[in-house]
Amino acid sequence: MAGRQVQRRTARRIRTALCAALPLALLPLLTGCQDPAGAADAPPGIQRMLDRRAAAVRDRDAGAFLASVDPRAAGYRAQQRAVFANLAQVPLAAWSYELVRTDAFGLPPVAGADGRRVAAEVRLRYRLTGYDTGPVTSVQYLTFTDRGGRWLISSDSDGAGSGRRSARQLWDQGPVQVVKGRHSLVLGVRRGTAALRELADRTDEAVPAVGQAWPGKWAGRVVVEAPQSLDRMAELLNATDPAGYRGIAAVTTGETGSAPAAPADRVVVNPEAYGELSTAGRQIVLTHETTHVATRTATTSTTPLWLSEGFADWAAYRGGGRPAPATAPELAHAVAKGTPPSRLPADGDFRFSRSARQLARAYESGWLACRMIADHWGERKLGAFYRAAGRGGGQSAGRAMRDHLGLSPAEFSRRWQSYVVKQLG
The missing domain is CATH 3.10.450.50 (Nuclear Transport Factor 2; Chain: A,)
Known part of the structure; x- marks a missing residue:
């Protein structure tokens, strides 16, 4: 059907080794089909x-x-x-x-x-x-x-x-205050200038970091919305149950797989969850979400979530120098117990209904898969693989693996399993 939107809901957790354990999400905005x-x-x-x-x-x-x-x-x-x-x-x-x-x-x-x-x-x-x-x-x-x-x-x-x-939009919730950064525009309601400026500063740091990680063209500008509360955040997302977003620090809305002039993205921040994060955790959150903004036009319904979320995590952690076990503690624990993952995570493994541990394993798995590609084939190859995986067709990711990495999906999975054990063992 013409104008059909792709909906993707995902979550991730920043582990307590860095900050409070809080998931994030990528949620494209849905619009009705015209009659x-x-x-x-x-x-x-x-x-x-x-x-x-x-x-x-x-x-x-x-x-x-x-x-x-x-x-x-x-x-x-x-x-x-x-x-x-x-x-x-x-x-x-x-x-x-x-x-x-x-x-x-x-x-x-x-x-x-x-x-x-x-x-x-x-x-x-x-x-x-x-x-x-x-x-x-x-x-x-x-x-x-x-x-x-x-x-x-x-x-x-x-x-x-x-x-x-x-x-509902922010202006339905109260007077909108605006703070501009070098690469960001932050809109908030009853949050105070200092809180909005902090978001602008973090986003301004995220944009060039994402520009170095993502080889594709994008606007290099991000709009952040900062509602007053969790309930108000859920209202902006047209969600009936605010509790479903209680642990979510930020959500990115937009249309995936669209032309560069397609409807714009918004990063919507949950003040309660975001406020519990450390300084480093806040930077990772906004870099992760900014990556979703940058990669939006290359992301489609055929892009596996392990790749889209793993790439966003890879960009967020890139250059940070943290050891792999500290970034992927759930998988490190599994490896230590002798129960490493047997497969790459499926899209269903990223659902909000999953437990915190299951979600963490899914996101850590995606991050390590993208990190492996960058380590073994190079960062440019990782970006090319990402774009190829979203070009359409049910076998896009598998075909992209063969074309860009020279491996079948089964061979890639085995290589990844060995990499996980080696990095976390």
Whole structure:
């Protein structure tokens, strides 16, 4: 299906030898597929109103923005007034709305005679000045009400009961504060300037480090979002259960396998988990996540997670000089017990539902596999292998091994097993 998005959820743990044991994740943003017929059947005034609303945001015109909101929806109107004010410091290069389809969810009954109502799916697209080569896309489920021949927005929450929850952005959570670094833009809500500056500094260090590790072209700029709490982080990820992200220090969102101008990436930081990390651990976290941003266009559904996560860890630990057993303590323990891994980790081994020990073994295994390639074939060959593994087809990784490493998957696995024992024994 055209426009299909690839979803990948992974986790990793920074071990206590370095900092608190906390996983990270790569989670591409999902957007719905457009239904042109549904949009074509909608009353024409709705899209025109949305166009005026978008222009009001770009022009910083609060009056014109609120003119798109139903005055009888007092609570929603107050919320939208605050949202507009929260955007004041956000450097916007573009902002637009697209009506995707109507009848997107069931509307609750209306008491008494009132105007016509339409339940619609709307796609917001925006870009940040100087950082986004492509737009971020966010799906909203809105209620439009006809008030005397004018279509106005009455709600963005009526669809929640049917599972149609409007995606939230930082400016829905409070006034956005902005800190700019050399290679970074950090957006935060109620975090304080010092916390945002620290994130910018860490990201500024990560960008050149990733540039040395990744041979592919990328923008060399990273946008970091710093919400106030775990609950707010989950809200930005459109997650219904914040507890599922409790130990996650950061999440990278974006579309994998896209052209360079595809929708932009965001690194979303969990202040609770990130705050427990040591200085070195925070640097590893942001370098790992920045690597996902850099490799995004070369990463597809055919890229095995041991490779994408292992490469991000390899880039994060590269040049640090830490011995392998200190970086891979779970595997080192297994080797010491005489139970080294028998295979490379499958994608399922990276699921959040796995235990902390299982996740650690998966990530350590991927890291050592990428480290082995860099040691035996060279860093440039590792990058070429990564790109080849994501070029499409169910056998991409195996074919890339043969073409770039001269080994079959079985031979590579055996070589890796020996390498693990040698490095950790």
